[in-house]
């Protein structure tokens with residue numbers, strides 16, 4: 001069943017003149033969606049990278065119900081509630097040691113805006129003239145103006161270009177990444193650099209582009225040597241996606257500021273946090289009101305979302321999520337291997353639970369019709385895959401089973417038969 005053009009809804013990243021119908025989904029369970037007319041669709045991209053344990057994990061559902069019965073929403077200045085207090089403590093304990101303060105918001109984009117504001121506030125309050133943001137080529141950090149400025153420039157933000165601030169672009173690391181490290185070093189030396197914003201190990205929306213932990217470690221070292229704040233955007237990578245709880249762990253990197261969102265509630269409700277080292281909080285700590293961190297959103301630390309996040313952490317602690325993630329990593333590697341000598345594909349890559357490969361077609365790039373064509377092809381086969389141009393990626397919830405992955409990869413092979 002589809003919802004036709006008569007819907008008043010203006011959808012995200014949707015060209016309505018080309019894509020007229022949206023699929024009406026009535027239920028979700030585990031790795032599966034069920035449409036209103038009873039069709040089952042395997043959610044192979046975790047409903048845009050957010051669902052971690054599967055849809056409607058019973059523990060998260062229960063926590064949401066219980067919290068809704070007690071306290072729904074609360075002003076978060078001057079007032080607080082138990083779920084936010086507990087969650088902040090547990091996040092401090094769970095994230096890389098040194099991230100000691102937690103600022104709540106409600107989306108990944110906002111968590112990045114908050115990170116940038118924290119960095120600029122930090123230097124201003126210390127009387128240092130540093131306001132330049134450095135960012136990795138092909139990066140994506142969200143769709144609000146600051147997050148867009150920090151991300152790659154493309155057709156996505158061309159119309160808003162006049163409003164975007166200037167960012168120093170560091171080339172994406174290829175091979176050992178020497179050009180990247182040299183460029184970062186030079187940018188850090190310039191003296192006005194405040195922060196380097198980076199997606200650790202994998203650039204998601206940029207096309208699932210992966211780079212090594214050793215390069216990440218070096219990037220952090222260079223920033224630290226020059227007093228440039230290292231901002232890890234773990235919005236997509238956090239909560240197991242790259243095989244470890246957080247991607248930075250694999251490089252032994254402690255960011256100065258870290259952004260977490262998507263998987264923080266297991267993907268059930270919108271919530272984000274920006275965490276920082278004590279030094280950054282302390283630079284704002286003053287009897288002078290002008291040094292306040294001036295940021296808020298209405299739903300800061302919504303109690304129900306915090307309760308869902310607590311349930312997510314409970315699941316990580318009490319169930320064998322790490323084992324499940326490790327098995328999924330191996331299963332993905334195995335499935336991907338089948339295309340190793342298949343000339344119709346290139347750039348096979350896997351980072352943790354995420355697998356990606358590029359279909360060789362004449363017309364590639366995000367705006368090429370191949371992306372939507374493949375999407376429709378997969379959906380018609382009961383699979384939610386949403387290629388980025390000719391890049392097909394599989395980013396499933398951790399509960400996905402081997403035979404379900406087989407179905408996904410069979411369909412990818414079939415897509416190559418038809419379109420490569």
Ligand SMILES: *Cc1c(COP(=O)(O)O)cnc(C)c1O
Pocket residue numbers: 106107108109110112140141142143199204205233234235236237261262
């Ligand atoms: C999705 C994403 C964002 C934006 O998060 P929203 O919740 O969609 O605002 C930011 N950074 C990265 C790396 C992302 O993948």
